[in-house]
Amino acid sequence: MAEEKMTKKKMSKASKNAFLNYGIVLAFFVIFQVLSSTGILSNSLKGQLIPVVSYMIMAVSLNLVVGISGELSLGHAGFMSIGAFTGVVVEAVILSNSPAAATLSKNLGLQILILVASIVAGAIIAGVAGVLIGIPVLRLNGDYLAIVTLAFGEIIKNLLYCLYIYIDDTGLHFSLDPTSLAGTTVLNGPMGATSIKKISIFAAGIVLLLVVLVIVQNLVNSRSGRAIMAIRDNRIAAEASGLHITKYKMMAFVTSSALAGAAGALYALNYSTIVPKKFDFNTSILILVFVVLGGIGNMTGALIAAAVLTVLPEMLRDFQDYRMLVYAIVLILVMLLTNNERVKVFLAGLFNKKKSKDDAKEVA
Amino acid sequence: MMSDNNEKKTASESNIVNLPSDTFINKRDMDKPLVLETRHLGIDFGGLTAVDEFNIGVGATEIMGLIGPNGAGKTTIFNLLTKVYQPTRGTILLCGKDTHGMTPAAVNEAGIARTFQNIRLFDKLTVEENVKIGLHNHINYSMASGIFRLPSYWKEEKKAHEKALELLDIFGMADQADVPADSLPYGAQRRLEIVRALATEPKILLLDEPAAGMNPSETDELMANIRKIRDEFGIAVMLIEHDMKLVMGICETIAVLNFGRIIAKGTPVEIQNNPQVIEAYLGSKKDE
């Protein structure tokens, strides 16, 4: 009897948080959908809707690595980049083979089909990149992931600078030589992708965000998520309890990478032009800021921080000169007022991590 | 390497037999294979030999004590058995099988579970979740079933929940299932570590100073519970402890370690009467 009651209480507590987040996302959708259809929303803000959703996904997915798995990643934008350009290529390939391409703007079904295909492909390729990075790095015990992901983000950017992709009669071609470009250019080195058909839809972005939340939150509240958090809290005890460390670190990292890839595809297909430089170190840090400000491991906080901090610079555009100043002040205020405790916990966590690494040598 | 005096045995200890291989085990375990056996086990840290020529055999349901002064190498032996450290030399046989090259996780799956002298809980997880980590390898559903909340997720999580509460109940902790592990008092944290270790369904349970920081009544309760665990689960227990009342009270055999080497092995009475032990261990204890 008493046990049964306890189960219920607990289930509802874990799922209450999850449902709160679904509610926030839906409310966000309804409010902005209404605002934009009634014309209250400025065009520039309207243009921010899909980027905001993309960054929310980035924040939630990075939180899986930083908050849940306890690893520092400084190259999350690199995975977004892979997803973005994979999505662009998939779109171009489908359109080049589709007789309906000419009427794309009137064909919502085709748009959604291409969008879904691009997002799935972006997620898969970014996930593969996550596997390739994770396998050598995550078996090491220490903060190597931060260094390697930092380098990864830069390497991806520089690789894209040298990459030229085009479609001609014989199909899709990859080249390192700009003079070889022929037919339809898909990717033009540092110039990026310049002829994207804008097919991302706000509603589709919201659906993707909800799917991402379901995946991340259900993962966290399951056997595997418990293992990931146990390894974060005490690696040695986790091993002694029979957990295979690398497996669960990989699970968190690869899932996170794939979701970032999905966000990247959604993001890229919202623009007609996108350059590799968009996904540089600054973007990685920006996403990390969302996670830290939202409270490490706190999905609700990450969502809100991503939304506010993406929209804010846009809303402050009227203040031109003082824009970044106000932005900085808001950042500091948010930190002081809402998350003071969590920031402290985070810093304490970093400190503890160092400590536990030291005493890992001498297990008692 | 071992006590060569003391052949006298009291009535209560007449069940302990000395095997030819210099191993003491209880008569009731005679027909069963040894759960744990070490041969010439040793480890060096740089120039320091922390453990050397460590030879023991543990019967299937034996409660064995490992005692010795501070820095004798007791915890190091647990770390060798659980592969936190790789031995410099010697072999460890778990139910007759060499554990050479196994990872700590694999050793746990093979049947060794432990607690830590410096408590190592999953601080941000609840008490129940800590136990569920112990149950992890006995909960059967995939990552995908968890994400999509398939029927196997609900079934297995319910089973795990019930099992976790049942195990916590051994120590009367079921009502604290929902509190974060790091908010428990010290003694309760030690008990939770034992429950978590037990949840992995070990063949042998290694307890590193389980009574440290406990008051006498808590220690008495712990002694009763260690015995209860051994009886109910039919497993062996090896424990490191400085509390002589506990060691002499529940251990059937004892190995005494000094400077990384076994200086005596035998029954509690034999150990208590061994002059070398009195000098090395009990003597030094008086100095503290």
Ligand SMILES: Nc1ncnc2c1ncn2[C@@H]1O[C@H](COP(=O)(O)OP(=O)(O)OP(=O)(O)O)[C@@H](O)[C@H]1O
């Ligand atoms: N990783 C390590 N590197 C170097 N020396 C170590 C290491 N681990 C243990 N030692 C040394 O091995 C010796 C035995 O240590 P151990 O922790 O096993 O002692 P103990 O018997 O458990 O003592 P206590 O009763 O104080 O817990 C000590 O001298 C210790 O300094």
Ligand SMILES: [Mg+2]
């Ligand atoms: Mg010790």
